[in-house]
Amino acid sequence: MSNPSPLIAPVPAGAIEHGAVPVTLGSPIPEMEYPRRWTRPVRVGPKTIGGMAPVLVQSMITEDTRNIEACVRQIIQLHEAGCELTRVTAPTLRDADAIGEIRAELQRRGVDAPLVADVHHEGQQIALEVAKYVDKVRINPGLYVFRKKKPGYEYSEDEIVEQQELIEKQLVPLIRVLRERDLALRIGVNHGSLSDRLTVMYGDTPEGMVQSALEFIEICERHDFKNIVISLKASRAAVMIQANRLLVKRMEERGMCYPLHLGVTEAGDGQYARIKSTLGIGTLLAEGIGDTIRVSLAEDPVNEIPVCYEILQGIGLRRTKTEFIACPGCGRTKFDLPTVLNEVRNATGHLKGLNIAVMGCIVNGPGEMADADYGYVGKGEGLISLYRGREVVKNMVPAERGVAELIALLQTDGQWEDPE
Ligand code: SF4
The missing domain is CATH 3.30.413.10 (Sulfite Reductase Hemoprotein, domain 1)
Structure with missing residues (x-):
């Protein structure tokens, strides 16, 4: 008979830090081996992303962050549908404080739903504030220190170094807070919002996405912070697949093994969005790449959860039904x-x-x-x-x-x- 649990073999001694190791998955194909990439386990509240943990299912609420009651209701709906980590946007300091209220209300109702705060444009202060209330902070490197020059502008060596130093200066306070509170960071790169500097240097390419992530990873490592999850998302499945494959290669060259969050962003709605997401996420999972997934639908976010589980079941990583x-x-x-x-x-x-x-x-x-x-x-x-x-x-x-x-x-x- 099939075993209902996601079976992942123990990782051989010495394989913890680096590289890919063969991992035996359970049914539906007995004794078949998939090469699941070993990653550093990153704790996010009561959950773990990476390591031997089952691939984690995520989503994001769509309610206005300041509407506390609506946000709490939607987080609970997602949690009850099987969402294991829920993202809430924090565009302003007021929204960061609202997330504090949301967290408190969830606790008051006894709902242990881990939260991620999404911080965008120049949100250094927001990130510091919201880190008080969540288990993980997501930043977008392309928007973290936002500078946009005229088309065709060539960055000098000095300007590149100056921007990199500025990014580091602005990121370090957040790294300190995350380290002190034992929280996680997602370095969430989007194909559509690469920094101007990296677009000039590498083009709007998977390589540019990878370099954007590596730049931030290296800053974190310089400041002794490794609770990092990386995502490289694109609205085209092929770009997202290429970028993640390339990131794995570049990380392996550097001896890094951070867990990856997979998703096809702005996938749209209906059947086509589900097919695109399944192609992007499923292809990488079949190669052993990916530790947490989100299917982004332009629909009620609760609809994302069954799709995630069907992708995981289809590939044999989770068993939630016959x-x-x-x-x-x-x-x-x-x-x-x-x-x-x-x-x-x-x-x-x-x-x-x-x-x-x-x-x-x-x-x-x-x-x-x-x-x-x-x-x-x-x-x-x-x-x-x-x-x-x-x-x-x-x-x-x-x-x-x-x-x-x-x-x-x-x-x-x-x-x-x-x-x-
Ligand atoms: S009925 Fe089904 S199993 Fe039988 S030959 Fe046709 S397709 Fe194959």
């Missing part, structure tokens, strides 16, 4: 496969950790349902068979009793739980 295998059906199918698949899913979808197959015919179905724990397979006109693994356990069952018989089989095997 994994279904179903053939597409063809001329050999003698029952209404989409309807039956829905009936089976409705009846058994709440059982975490099982693989259940619905296959159209006895000819190819049993062979193609691979490692399913149970199979519902068309036998002929109006008849189905039920499988436990590769063994037929109920043969020639009238199709109208198929789902009920499957439930009975799961009950007999001790695999059944009543839905909540």
Whole structure:
């Protein structure tokens, strides 16, 4: 039977600090190895990003930060939907104080939802203030020390050094506060808001995004601060994929192993946004890259959480529901496969950790349902068979009793739980 927990093998001694190590994941493909990149564990309140921790699911609220009641309500909705880390924007000092009130209200209601504050334009004072109330602060290097020259301007060596020194000077007070309070920092680079200087030096490219992150990482390291998570986001999945691959390469060259936050930003809404996010996030996760994810939808943020879990389940990193295998059906199918698949899913979808197959015919179905724990397979006109693994356990069952018989089989095997 499948194991419902995300299985991650212990990291070999000596592999903690650097490099990629092979990590064995659990079902759905037993004994398959994915090369999950080892990263430094970063604690964010009660959660951990990186190390051996399961990939963490994040989102961001859309309410006005100063509307305390609405923010608290949305954070609780996200928390109850499975969001493990929630971001709130802090555009001004007043918003930073509002986050303090939000935090206090969540505590008063007994909700232990870790919070990240998002700080943008020249927000050094805001970051210092909001760090009193949150578990993690996100800054955007492209906007941290914001200087914009005329198009075509060439930065001199002295100007580059001067800007880098200014960034360091302004970042150090925040690093000190984060270190003292044992908080985390996300260096959140966006393709659309690279600094003017880096755009001139590297173009609007994945390399520019990587250099932007490295510049900030190196400042943090110079000041002995390593509670860092990095994100390189772009609205195009291909750019985001390239940038993250390149960052991993550059970090490995430098002996760094900071955890990565993955996301396709401004993905939009509906099916296309979900596909784009899945492409970007899923591709990197399949390469072992990524420690926390956010699917950015232009919808109610609660809608982001199931997509995150489906990406993680699809790739075998989290098990939150039954994994279904179903053939597409063809001329050999003698029952209404989409309807039956829905009936089976409705009846058994709440059982975490099982693989259940619905296959159209006895000819190819049993062979193609691979490692399913149970199979519902068309036998002929109006008849189905039920499988436990590769063994037929109920043969020639009238199709109208198929789902009920499957439930009975799961009950007999001790695999059944009543839905909540
Ligand atoms: S399993 Fe059978 S019914 Fe399903 S697609 Fe293959 S041949 Fe067709």
